[in-house]
Amino acid sequence: MKPLDRALGRVAAIVGMGDAYADREHVKDPLQLASEASWAAFRDAGITKDQIDVLLTGRAPWADRRPQWNNIFASHLQMPVRMTTELTFHGAGVNAMIGQAALAVASGAADYVLCVQADAVELFIDATAVGAATDACPQFEFPYGPTIPTIYAQLACRYMHEFGVTEEDFAEVAVQRQEWAVHHPKAAKRKHGLITVDDVMRSPYISSPLRRWMCATWGPGGTAGAFIVTSVERAARAKNPIYIRGFGTCTTHEYLCERINLRKSTVPLGNLPAITTTGAAHAAREAYAMADMKPEDMDMAAVAGNFSHTFLVQLEDLGFAPKGRAMDLVRSGRMRPGGDFPVDTNGGWMGFGQPGISVAADSLVETIRQLRGNPLGLKAGNDPKTAMAYSAGGMLACHSTVILSTEKA
Amino acid sequence: MLEQGEFADYQESFPQPRVTQDALPYWEGVKQKKLLFQRCPACHGAIFPPRSICPMCDAGAAPQWEQSKGEGEIYSFSVVHRPPSAVWKAHAPYTIGLVRLDEDYFLFTEIEGKPEDMAVGKRVTLTFPERDVPLPTFRLV
Numbered sequence: 001m002k003p004l005d006r007a008l009g010r011v012a013a014i015v016g017m018g019d020a021y022a023d024r025e026h027v028k029d030p031l032q033l034a035s036e037a038s039w040a041a042f043r044d045a046g047i048t049k050d051q052i053d054v055l056l057t058g059r060a061p062w063a064d065r066r067p068q069w070n071n072i073f074a075s076h077l078q079m080p081v082r083m084t085t086e087l088t089f090h091g092a093g094v095n096a097m098i099g100q101a102a103l104a105v106a107s108g109a110a111d112y113v114l115c116v117q118a119d120a121v122e123l124f125i126d127a128t129a130v131g132a133a134t135d136a137c138p139q140f141e142f143p144y145g146p147t148i149p150t151i152y153a154q155l156a157c158r159y160m161h162e163f164g165v166t167e168e169d170f171a172e173v174a175v176q177r178q179e180w181a182v183h184h185p186k187a188a189k190r191k192h193g194l195i196t197v198d199d200v201m202r203s204p205y206i207s208s209p210l211r212r213w214m215c216a217t218w219g220p221g222g223t224a225g226a227f228i229v230t231s232v233e234r235a236a237r238a239k240n241p242i243y244i245r246g247f248g249t250c251t252t253h254e255y256l257c258e259r260i261n262l263r264k265s266t267v268p269l270g271n272l273p274a275i276t277t278t279g280a281a282h283a284a285r286e287a288y289a290m291a292d293m294k295p296e297d298m299d300m301a302a303v304a305g306n307f308s309h310t311f312l313v314q315l316e317d318l319g320f321a322p323k324g325r326a327m328d329l330v331r332s333g334r335m336r337p338g339g340d341f342p343v344d345t346n347g348g349w350m351g352f353g354q355p356g357i358s359v360a361a362d363s364l365v366e367t368i369r370q371l372r373g374n375p376l377g378l379k380a381g382n383d384p385k386t387a388m389a390y391s392a393g394g395m396l397a398c399h400s401t402v403i404l405s406t407e408k409a
Numbered sequence: 410m411l412e413q414g415e416f417a418d419y420q421e422s423f424p425q426p427r428v429t430q431d432a433l434p435y436w437e438g439v440k441q442k443k444l445l446f447q448r449c450p451a452c453h454g455a456i457f458p459p460r461s462i463c464p465m466c467d468a469g470a471a472p473q474w475e476q477s478k479g480e481g482e483i484y485s486f487s488v489v490h491r492p493p494s495a496v497w498k499a500h501a502p503y504t505i506g507l508v509r510l511d512e513d514y515f516l517f518t519e520i521e522g523k524p525e526d527m528a529v530g531k532r533v534t535l536t537f538p539e540r541d542v543p544l545p546t547f548r549l550v
């Protein structure tokens with residue numbers, strides 16, 4: 001694969017950010033959430049909607065799965081644009097909006113790009129309709145009766161087998177995620193308070209070796225994140241710009257039965273067949289190369305750990321720990337509140353929860369809020385200036401990274 | 410309401426496989442209790458899931474069907490304690506895993522046996538249990 005042009009790490013910035021939240025007492029649908037977040041982003045950027053040239057979204061929200069939801073939203077805002085499209089490679093597409101917006105700015109196709117994602121699964125649809133039916137292969141996997149955790153558990157099994165990691169290690173990951181979640185006013189698991197390794201180990205198996213506390217949860221009820229991307233020249237006039245220093249993406253497959261039968265790859269995935277290295281490694285390398293930075297240059301990170309073990313594998317693939325050794329980083333305490341490398345400061349996908357596909361936008365919102373010093377929950381203790389935000393989607397399939405910084409290249 | 414970690418699927422009956430044209434011979438084989446897979450005449454690689462052109466080399470060759478001996482080992486597994494929907498409740502707990510066939514390709518499949526007996530590397534053999542939806546599964550040797 002051709003390397004991305006490194007100059008792309010010096011062309012664009014986020015000059016406006018907006019977020020919106022819903023719950024059972026304050027019910028809002030995805031159109032309302034996306035509208036609220038977008039208007040907050042316009043005001044934050046000091047622009048009007050008439051200045052938007054391109055609108056990007058991830059795939060349609062679960063809570064409103066009309067095709068071309070992006071175009072429905074442009075119409076809803078009465079906002080004619082040159083171009084709008086959904087980036088539909090699972091949850092990675094939401095994170096990838098930022099890099100694609102930078103490309104639109106670099107090419108001259110847009111002065112301002114609006115990137116927005118909303119969802120509200122619990123408030124509007126029967127969540128039982130969301131499951132392995134969409135992410136398992138309908139021919140060679142789904143007829144056997146797996147759940148989503150069952151499919152992810154295949155990686156957990158291999159990760160434990162290859163690297164000697166234990167269920168107690170997975171429990172420690174859950175304990176530390178909850179330490180952040182209890183401080184975030186919107187986090188779904190905030191209500192449970194702090195937990196111990198014993199609490200996690202006493203929770204029932206969902207699909208072995210994954211126990212309930214080692215899995216992400218639904219909720220909060222609804223969220224949206226909106227981001228205005230423009231050129232670094234225009235960003236010079238903005239009050240609180242966040243510079244897009246690097247980005248990378250990679251997708252390797254759709255279904256696990258395809259991934260395990262992959263025997264060669266143009267992106268490095270270890271010695272195949274294997275599943276313990278993912279395309280996140282390639283997406284991260286591209287972003288670091290563009291930013292001319294190393295993993296050690298990141299002051300904080302937001303990852304996409306929907307289970308304890310995926311959190312660990314992602315830390316390794318993003319370059320924060322050698323393969324199989326992410327538990328050393330967990331046990332060092334550096335990622336906990338007060339640590340010098342805060343990770344998933346809203347509690348992450350496990351603690352904050354998954355309102356739907358917008359969970360990947362929530363991670364971007366949290367990253368930008370921390371870089372600007374105005375988080376809704378606990379403030380990162382190390383005054384972060386540069387961050388890695390990563391999102392994943394599909395069954396270890398799709399990956400997107402973006403390096404954001406308060407400092408211009 | 411769902412609890413943490415539950416991602417249920419609403420199903421009133423056991424799901425039927427969504428059969429693709431590439432895989433018609435595979436499902437004909439299942440009817441006769443045979444496990445078929447493809448091999449590339451150019452690179453000789455075992456191909457699964459089935460396709461019309463070998464994806465593993467640049468020859469662009471049409472794969473040929475072969476019968477598997479149905480012997481292999483557990484590559485990974487997970488015991489399902491919270492099944493995806495009501496129809497699976499009576500069947501739970503059951504084990505789903507990746508099995509590496511001796512012909513050197515992998516199936517996502519069910520592995521019959523006691524949950525406590527499952528382990529990576531254990532030998533398994535093909536079986537076709539009597540079910541509403543016929544599927545190849547494996548059991549511990």
Ligand SMILES: [Zn+2]
Pocket residue numbers: 449450451452453454463464465466467468470
């Ligand atoms: Zn071939």
